[in-house]
Amino acid sequence: MTLDEILEEMKIAKTIVILTHESPDGDAIGSSLALQLVLEKFGKEADVIIPEYSRLFSFLPGTDKIKKESNIKNYDLAISVDNADLKRLAQKEYFENATKTINIDHHGSNNMFADLNYVNPVSPACCETLAGIFEYFQIDITKEIGSCLMAGIITDTGGFRHSGITPETFEFTAELIRKGVNIQDIYKRTLRTKTKANFLLTKKVIDRMEILENGKITFTYITMQDEEEVQAEPGDHEGLVDIGRDIEGVEVSIFIRQNKEKTGYKISMRSGNYVNVSDICFMFGGGGHPRAAGAFIQGNIEQVKEKVLKEVKKSL
Amino acid sequence: MTLDEILEEMKIAKTIVILTHESPDGDAIGSSLALQLVLEKFGKEADVIIPEYSRLFSFLPGTDKIKKESNIKNYDLAISVDNADLKRLAQKEYFENATKTINIDHHGSNNMFADLNYVNPVSPACCETLAGIFEYFQIDITKEIGSCLMAGIITDTGGFRHSGITPETFEFTAELIRKGVNIQDIYKRTLRTKTKANFLLTKKVIDRMEILENGKITFTYITMQDEEEVQAEPGDHEGLVDIGRDIEGVEVSIFIRQNKEKTGYKISMRSGNYVNVSDICFMFGGGGHPRAAGAFIQGNIEQVKEKVLKEVKKSL
Incomplete structure (x- = not known):
């Protein structure tokens, strides 16, 4: 079985690196740190390389050891977690140069x-796959490993609310609470707490929200200028796409965010019941899950808005 | 044991009424409807009297039978659920005129x-006490009873996130999913879905948000005029108090809402880690939980704001 082979590779490798996708979310960070802690139990000091992440996650055990880059060029083993495509892997050269590679995802x-x-596409979070x-x-599973896993499960399920969540998710959570994992604290820090910058971006996003197509679509945006104005840090745009989705009657919420180079916009989409936003994003070279997906489109705000809305309207 | 006596009373009563607190939330409505369904199993047709509630809950089984008032003046048995004080019980005359009374709460x-x-103050929701x-x-527990109970548990725990939630809550949830209860649907309908009016009130509340005392207190408000403007219905103000609480560094969020008669404001407070807002609200004749409480203060907005802020500042 693949898992036996994976275990074998982990045991024989002398140098190991753990990598995850760009703009890492709680599941990406939690998966990386949980795996690092487990490898420690095998006597392995694995490197976790994550160039940048939201400071809301810095309470997790092991974040002090996260590296932006490494001196080692050719690792014996590179493990990608919570990442669907090599193109999206952050610092993927470490993966490409490794002797052996493993891909663990959901x-x-x-x-x-x-x-x-x-x-395991049935898992609502890569952290549940890892569990x-x-x-x-x-x-x-120690309290520390459990805290990392819980951070991923809580964030990727939007706080136990997305479809795909299983009875096992709830049972595993009960087990972790009994082991001393502070679910409330993790929930609050990762999902409820908004930085001041995030709050100010929320204000902008709500003020600009357009409700279209008889209330079935919402559209809103932020520019690099907005982010500079509120001194946004990595992760400060998290959750903004959900605001439109949660309005009664809305099927698709679209949130677009200008990239650093100002050459285009990152698209985030959420759907309510039936539109497959992963399919729509795939047309623009992106992807994701049926109810939550993303892509990148070059152009100015009007161009990007027109392209996206055209496709979304077709899907209603 | 009290529960045996309660069961005995339920079995001997010919006419039963179920009542709950004013401005009923998901736990109040879910508890009432779940109990009604259980009494049906004993061959009892109990009346649930709730004068008004948010239409977000109208998907729950049994809401079509909810009464605003009743022809029966003297019920054999009146059962109050999710209500801490007789003063807050809606349509309390049915309770006061009943031959026998029961109080089930958390x-x-x-x-x-x-x-x-x-x-049972250890329960995070009255629905868990009922379970x-x-x-x-x-x-x-059928799928229908389970759906009502889940509506209460999900709303009163803020979607499995408040302190006080137990491993048992998660295990019970897993059990209900296996029975066919659609947790995601209930979660979405009761907690995530915002009516258009709620969205418009959110916009106002965010625009007016004051961040005070070095970011430890937030204050915001809505007036009756605001509610008329957005055509607010019962329940459309739900969740507005949480917006301030979730900003990083905030310990107490205060949200005040003018009453219908425009004689004063209903105060809602949430706290993060240490301030007991129940104690503060108690001083104004209100009450609640240490991290979530409410009260009513007469006066105009400036007077009410001054009174509340004075007490909250002392508690920091």
Whole structure:
């Protein structure tokens, strides 16, 4: 079985690097840190390389050891977590230069880019996929490992609310509470707490919200100028796309955010019941889940808005 | 044991009424409807009297049978659910005129106002207290009963996030999912969905948000004029108090809302880590939980604001 081979590779590798996708969310960070802690139990000091992430996650055990880059050019083993496509892997050169590669994920759209691939699309979070793997490895999940896993499960399920969440997710959560994992604290820090900058961006996003197509579509945006004005840090735009989606009757919410180079906009989409936003984003070279997806489109705000709205309207 | 006496009273009563607190939330409505369904299993047609509630809850089984008032003046048995104080009970005359009374609740501040009182302050929701009671009664929890209970648990825990939530809550949730209860649907309808009016009030509340005392207190408000302007219905102000609480560094969020008669403001308060807002609200004749409480203060907005802020500042 793949998991036996994965375990074997982890045990023989002398140098290991853990990588995840760009703009890492809680599941990406939680997965990376949980895996690092488990590898420690095998006597391995794995490097976690994440160039930048929201400081809301800095309370998690092991974030002090996260590296932006490494001196090691050729790792024995590179492990990608929570990442569906090699193109989206942050610092992917470490992955490309590694002797052996592993890909652990939960995205249905994962294109199996590693030597060993373990993808469970039924898991609502990569951290839940990892929990299953750790159980198979007969690893005792400590409070620290549990906290990292919980951060991923809570954020990727939007606080136990997205479709795809299973009875096992709730049972695993109960088990972790009994082990001393502070669910409330993790929930609050990762999902509820808004930085001041995020609050100010929320204000802008709400003021600009357009409700279109008889209330079925919402559209809003932020520019680089907005982000500079509120001194936004990485992650400060998190959750803004959900605001439109949560209005009664809305099927698709669209949130677009200018890229740093000001050459175009990152598109984030959420859907309510039936529109497959992953399919729409795929047309623009992006992807994701049926109810939550993203892409990038070059152009100014009017051009990008027109392109996106045209496709979304067709899908209603 | 009290529960045996409660069961006995339910079995001997010919006419039963179920009542709950004013401005009923999901836990109040879910508790009432779940209890009504359970009483049906005993062959009892109990009346649920709730004068007004948010239409977001109208998907719950049994809402079509909710009454605003009743022809029966003297019920054999009146049961109050999720209500800490007789003063706050909606249509309390039915309770006062009943031959026998029962009080089932989870508020620590409950003042035991009935003939038989069963209060479990460890429960994060009255619906969880009821789940325990139903288990003791050896009632099989159907999908319908489970949906009502889940509506209360999800709303009163803010979507599994408030302190006080237990491993049992998560295990019970897992059990209900296996019984076919659609957690995601309930979550979305009761907690995430914002009516258009609620969205427009959110916009006002955010635009007016004052961040005070080095970012430890937030203050915001809505008036009756605002509510008329957006054509607000009952429940459309739900969740507005949480917006301030979720900003990083905020300990107390204050949201005040003018009453219909325009004689004063209803105060809602949330706290983050240490301020007991229930104590503060108690000084103004209100109450609640340590992290979520409310009260009413007469006066215009400046007077009310000054009074509340003075007390909150002392508590920091």
